[in-house]
Amino acid sequence: MAQKISRRKIANYIADGIVRGDEISTLLNQAAAYLIESRRTREADLLVRTIEDALEVRGTTIATAVSAHALSGDLKQAIARLIGAKRLELREVVDPLVLGGVSVKTPSLQLDATIKHKLTVLREAKQ
Amino acid sequence: MKDSALLFFANASEAATKDSDMFASIGIDWKVLLLNIVAFLILLWLLKRFVYPPLVKMLDAREKDIESARQAAMESEKHAETAKAEIDKLLKEARGEAADIVATAKAEATDALEKATEKSKAQADHMVAQAHDTIEKEVLAARKTLHNETIDLVALATEKVVGASLTAKLDTAVVVEALKEAK
Numbered sequence: 001m002a003q004k005i006s007r008r009k010i011a012n013y014i015a016d017g018i019v020r021g022d023e024i025s026t027l028l029n030q031a032a033a034y035l036i037e038s039r040r041t042r043e044a045d046l047l048v049r050t051i052e053d054a055l056e057v058r059g060t061t062i063a064t065a066v067s068a069h070a071l072s073g074d075l076k077q078a079i080a081r082l083i084g085a086k087r088l089e090l091r092e093v094v095d096p097l098v099l100g101g102v103s104v105k106t107p108s109l110q111l112d113a114t115i116k117h118k119l120t121v122l123r124e125a126k127q
Numbered sequence: 128m129k130d131s132a133l134l135f136f137a138n139a140s141e142a143a144t145k146d147s148d149m150f151a152s153i154g155i156d157w158k159v160l161l162l163n164i165v166a167f168l169i170l171l172w173l174l175k176r177f178v179y180p181p182l183v184k185m186l187d188a189r190e191k192d193i194e195s196a197r198q199a200a201m202e203s204e205k206h207a208e209t210a211k212a213e214i215d216k217l218l219k220e221a222r223g224e225a226a227d228i229v230a231t232a233k234a235e236a237t238d239a240l241e242k243a244t245e246k247s248k249a250q251a252d253h254m255v256a257q258a259h260d261t262i263e264k265e266v267l268a269a270r271k272t273l274h275n276e277t278i279d280l281v282a283l284a285t286e287k288v289v290g291a292s293l294t295a296k297l298d299t300a301v302v303v304e305a306l307k308e309a310k
Contacts, residue, residue, distance in 0.1 A: 113305030
């Protein structure tokens with residue numbers, strides 16, 4: 001029986017490959033195949049987060065930005081400056097339910113400046 | 128006494144003989160007169176012998192009874208006076224005691240009234256304090272409710288207004304402002 005490889009090691013392997021410029025889809029297929037073979041598919045989400053952590057350590061930050069309208073280039077640069085990443089991979093999500101503003105989430109940072117969040121905070125301030 | 132009576136009768140008989148003619152002339156029969164006198168004397172003797180002594184005895188007894196009654200009445204009067212004096216004394220004492228009792232009762236009533244007044248005042252103060260406390264709590268609850276309802280209304284209105292009127296340009300401004308604040 002093959003030795004179980006830790007999620008951290010898999011993530012480091014994939015992150016190193018991405019940084020080297022290997023084909024991302026190939027790396028992900030390998031990781032997916034390993035998870036299926038070792039019956040650890042339930043760890044897929046956790047593995048993705050761990051890969052993001054590993055990439056951030058290596059200077060590449062994967063961020064998710066949620067806004068009511070599509071972000072302009074200036075805003076993306078402003079977000080990159082805010083995060084302070086050498087290289088930023090921004091995953092944009094347009095969700096009208098946030099009403100306005102932006103929510104940025106990285107492995108080490110979470111900023112929710114949406115109007116929806118502000119209203120939620122306001123409602124939570126009820127006595 | 129018997130001798131004197133016989134002498135009297137003899138003298139009377141002699142006088143009667145002498146004076147028979149004189150009595151007859153005025154219409155008096157000396158024999159009848161003599162008989163009446165004898166009957167009178169016998170009656171007098173009988174009365175003195177049998178009637179007067181018990182009568183006197185009865186009168187003496189009666190007098191004695193009256194004297195006893197008088198003495199008893201005087202004793203009773205003395206007793207009554209003594210009793211009256213005693214009653215007056217007792218009444219005086221009773222009045223004094225009654226006055227003391229009334230004074231004590233008045234003092235106790237005054238004390239009880241003061242205590243009741245103080246208790247009522249304390250209860251009233253407590254009730255007023257409770258009422259103030261209740262009112263204050265209700266005001267606070269009303270303010271809280273108003274505050275919460277205002278927040279709900281503001282949030283709801285903001286959602287409605289912003290959702291309908293926030294353009295991409297305005298949203299960009301909001302995002303820029305948010306990123307500035309985040310720095």
